[in-house]
Structure formats: structure tokens, C-alpha cells
Amino acid sequence: MKARTSVGPSAGPTAGPSARSRAPQRTADAPGRTGEAYARLRSALPGVLAPVLACALALCGLSAWVAVGAAGSPARVTVDNGRVFLPYGGKEETAAFFRITNTGESGDTLLSVRSPAATDVMLSRTVERPGNVESMRMVDSAAVPARSVVRMTPEGLDVMLRPTGSLRLGDRVPFVLRFRHGGEVTVRAVVVRPGS
Numbered sequence: 150m151k152a153r154t155s156v157g158p159s160a161g162p163t164a165g166p167s168a169r170s171r172a173p174q175r176t177a178d179a180p181g182r183t184g185e186a187y188a189r190l191r192s193a194l195p196g197v198l199a200p201v202l203a204c205a206l207a208l209c210g211l212s213a214w215v216a217v218g219a220a221g222s223p224a225r226v227t228v229d230n231g232r233v234f235l236p237y238g239g240k241e242e243t244a245a246f247f248r249i250t251n252t253g254e255s256g257d258t259l260l261s262v263r264s265p266a267a268t269d270v271m272l273s274r275t276v277e278r279p280g281n282v283e284s285m286r287m288v289d290s291a292a293v294p295a296r297s298v299v300r301m302t303p304e305g306l307d308v309m310l311r312p313t314g315s316l317r318l319g320d321r322v323p324f325v326l327r328f329r330h331g332g333e334v335t336v337r338a339v340v341v342r343p344g345s
């Protein structure tokens with residue numbers, strides 16, 4: 150015993166194969182039991198389980214992928230190109246327009262708009278009704294889908310407001326747009342001639 154253990158390592162390649170071949174023999178019964186158990190398991194499982202397992206593994210991989218942000222990243226909303234129409238025709242009310250860009254892979258929702266320089270700030274949408282009649286109605290919110298640009302226009306979504314002071318061309322009026330996921334975004338809108 151003593152001689153073998155000391156000779157083994159120094160004998161190198163010649164001792165190697167014999168040592169390796171001995172090892173499996175000593176533990177031959179262990180793999181046998183495992184293989185038997187595996188065979189029993191396989192025969193007991195319905196044939197559909199293998200595809201189901203593969204599918205579950207793929208789903209786990211997918212949800213891990215989503216969790217690290219490779220897909221389904223949160224909404225990333227920016228607001229720019231703000232404009233307010235100079236009130237005209239003796240009206241107190243006017244409209245403001247913004248461009249909302251969502252570069253995220255999840256949708257967001259514009260919930261409200263307010264301004265320290267205006268009252269009655271409301272989201273509204275112009276819709277065309279039968280007979281070429283356009284009508285504007287207030288809306289509670291506006292969707293900002295994933296990877297999209299929402300451009301407010303006088304013909305579509307806009308922000309109605311009643312300025313508290315008189316506006317002049319070129320004034321920059323502060324607004325706060327509140328999004329469900331993106332929170333509050335502060336932006337200024339420049340006063341322009343209606344239609345520009």
C-alpha cells in the first residue's frame with residue numbers, strides 16, 4: 150500500500166490509466182443506481198413533460214432577460230416643442246401643444262397638465278363627427294405607447310387653458326405634465342401666433 154501510493158504519481162502516464170480505470174470500478178454501483186432511477190423516472194413521466202419542461206426553462210430565461218432590462222424596459226418619456234397660441238378674438242381661453250416622445254419599451258399615460266400661469270388647464274381631443282362637424286371634448290388622459298411620438302395638434306389632442314395674465318408673443322409659459330410612470334415633467338411652451 151505504502152509503495153503504491155508513493156509510486157503512483159511519479160510513474161506518470163503508465164500509472165495513470167490503471168488508476169483511472171480502477172476508480173470507476175470502485176464506484177460502479179453508484180452510477181448504476183442513478184441510471185436506474187432516471188430510467189424509472191422517464192418511464193413514469195408522460196411524454197408531454199419533456200416539451201413542457203423545455204418550455205418552462207425558456208420562460209425562465211425570458212423572464213430573467215426581461216428583469217435585467219434587455220426587453221420591456223420602462224417608459225422613458227420626454228416632452229419638448231411646447232407652444233401656446235396667443236389668445237385672439239377677445240377669447241380668454243387658448244390651447245397649448247407639446248411633443249411627447251417615449252423611447253422606452255413600455256407604454257405610459259399622460260394623466261394631467263397644469264401651469265402656474267393658467268387656470269382651467271385640461272386635456273382635450275378634437276374628433277370629427279358625421280357631417281364634417283368637428284367637436285372637442287375633454288379627456289381624462291392620453292396614451293403614450295411604447296416607442297412612439299405623440300404630437301399634439303389643434304386637430305387632435307391638445308391642452309386647453311385660461312392664462313391668468315396677458316400673454317405676449319415669445320413668452321415662455323411653464324407647464325407640468327404628469328405621467329403615470331414617468332412622473333412630472335416640467336417644460337416651457339413658447340407663445341406663438343395661432344396656427345403656427
Ligand SMILES: [Cu+2]
Pocket residue numbers: 244273274275285307308309
Ligand atoms: Cu382643445
